[in-house]
Amino acid sequence: MVSDTYERILDSAEHLMVSRGYNAFSYADISGELGVGKATIHHHFPTKADLAAMVLARYRKSNRRHVEGLFAAVSDPVARLEAYVGYWEDCIARQDLPFCIGALLASELPSLPDAVVQQVRGHFADLSGWLGAVIEDGVVSGHLKAVRGPKAEAETLMATVHGAMLAARVAGSDPAVFSAIARPALDRLKPTVEA
Amino acid sequence: MVSDTYERILDSAEHLMVSRGYNAFSYADISGELGVGKATIHHHFPTKADLAAMVLARYRKSNRRHVEGLFAAVSDPVARLEAYVGYWEDCIARQDLPFCIGALLASELPSLPDAVVQQVRGHFADLSGWLGAVIEDGVVSGHLKAVRGPKAEAETLMATVHGAMLAARVAGSDPAVFSAIARPALDRLKPTVEA
DNA sequence: GAGCTTCAACCGACCCGTTGATAAGTCTTG
DNA sequence: CAAGACTTATCAACGGGTCGGTTGAAGCTC
Numbered sequence: 001m002v003s004d005t006y007e008r009i010l011d012s013a014e015h016l017m018v019s020r021g022y023n024a025f026s027y028a029d030i031s032g033e034l035g036v037g038k039a040t041i042h043h044h045f046p047t048k049a050d051l052a053a054m055v056l057a058r059y060r061k062s063n064r065r066h067v068e069g070l071f072a073a074v075s076d077p078v079a080r081l082e083a084y085v086g087y088w089e090d091c092i093a094r095q096d097l098p099f100c101i102g103a104l105l106a107s108e109l110p111s112l113p114d115a116v117v118q119q120v121r122g123h124f125a126d127l128s129g130w131l132g133a134v135i136e137d138g139v140v141s142g143h144l145k146a147v148r149g150p151k152a153e154a155e156t157l158m159a160t161v162h163g164a165m166l167a168a169r170v171a172g173s174d175p176a177v178f179s180a181i182a183r184p185a186l187d188r189l190k191p192t193v194e195a
Numbered sequence: 196m197v198s199d200t201y202e203r204i205l206d207s208a209e210h211l212m213v214s215r216g217y218n219a220f221s222y223a224d225i226s227g228e229l230g231v232g233k234a235t236i237h238h239h240f241p242t243k244a245d246l247a248a249m250v251l252a253r254y255r256k257s258n259r260r261h262v263e264g265l266f267a268a269v270s271d272p273v274a275r276l277e278a279y280v281g282y283w284e285d286c287i288a289r290q291d292l293p294f295c296i297g298a299l300l301a302s303e304l305p306s307l308p309d310a311v312v313q314q315v316r317g318h319f320a321d322l323s324g325w326l327g328a329v330i331e332d333g334v335v336s337g338h339l340k341a342v343r344g345p346k347a348e349a350e351t352l353m354a355t356v357h358g359a360m361l362a363a364r365v366a367g368s369d370p371a372v373f374s375a376i377a378r379p380a381l382d383r384l385k386p387t388v389e390a
Numbered sequence: 391g392a393g394c395t396t397c398a399a400c401c402g403a404c405c406c407g408t409t410g411a412t413a414a415g416t417c418t419t420g
Numbered sequence: 421c422a423a424g425a426c427t428t429a430t431c432a433a434c435g436g437g438t439c440g441g442t443t444g445a446a447g448c449t450c
Contacts (some may be wrong), residue, residue, distance in 0.1 A: 169304050237437065242436080
């Protein structure tokens with residue numbers, strides 16, 4: 001059996017990055033939180049850039065699996081988008097990873113190591129690709145409308161959700177603030193609404 | 196007249212914060228960029244928190260004046276909103292402060308000193324207040340529509356613009372990416388568009 | 391206006407805790 | 421024993437911040 005220290009380090013780093021970003025967390029923070037030596041972290045992740053990139057890589061992989069599961073379990077495009085928004089509502093309400101790491105790191109992008117930048121770019125591509133596919137699917141089946149095309153609407157939805165996370169954080173991690181912005185952005189894609 | 200160094204320090208700090216956020220810039224960076232001693236910076240801004248808070252305070256003050264001028268010069272609500280979006284299009288295109296400091300710091304909020312947090316909150320209040328007033332004005336005069344009310348539409352527009360900045364930054368500070376998201380968000384408030 | 395004080399602006403040197411990273415060795419386990 | 425996991429001890433560089441001091445312009449007094 002493999003050591004679980006590796007995963008616990010990633011967990012800790014993920015939590016720290018969600019609340020502080022890349023530049024404001026240290027090996028010492030993780031060491032203190034987990035009770036393992038700093039050197040242990042370096043043993044698993046030689047540099048800080050490696051660690052952060054791996055956090056992102058695992059995050060993307062988890063998202064990918066999550067999306068695959070959602071695609072298998074839910075066929076209604078509207079429900080799929082609602083699952084996306086609902087996922088973040090839950091995270092914010094439960095104060096558990098209440099911010100998208102990809103979006104957070106995107107704002108710090110110019111000060112990030114290359115390996116991390118690539119992961120952030122990859123995450124944005126993953127997400128807008130997935131949203132675009134769901135919306136396109138919904139348009140074809142008549143469950144959704146995309147006035148400016150699936151891709152453009154996907155970019156807008158993603159941006160609005162990211163902005164809603166910012167607004168919620170400023171309001172003290174208030175899930176209501178998030179929902180008030182994100183839900184209508186989703187509703188706008190339903191063909192029935194809006195005269 | 197006040198010392199020129201004081202303003203130059205604020206300028207430098209502002210630039211550094213726009214590209215790196217709060218945690219990833221240092222007094223040494225400013226010192227090197229400006230050719231002044233670190234102690235000089237501490238003379239004008241005792242702590243880093245003071246410096247960052249003052250950068251935000253000046254930013255907000257400048258915004259306030261900008262908005263007042265815009266209110267005086269432009270009466271059409273649509274044109275006012277277009278000036279807002281256009282302002283950021285310019286900033287991103289010219290690579291000059293190509294990100295809203297308020298939005299950037301909002302993502303790092305949990306790791307910021309209190310004085311800075313308050314300024315960030317104040318900036319969000321300023322901005323959503325201003326957008327809300329413009330939209331309300333436009334609704335009354337019939338130049339704009341606000342399906343979910345001026346305040347809610349203002350929050351959504353703000354969030355979408357912030358998200359558009361993120362997307363543009365991830366795309367390598369691409370003004371086209373910003374416009375493709377932000378412009379339609381604005382168009383949606385025009386009563387003529389959207390069947 | 392010479393001499394004195396005051397005061398903000400500014401600087402080089404320094405303090406000390408923290409940072410990411412390394413070396414070298416111990417412990418475990420197959 | 422060999423390999424990987426993990427530790428303690430340590431490093432140079434850097435972080436924000438302080439200290440003591442110099443400069444120079446303004447103000448006061450005789």
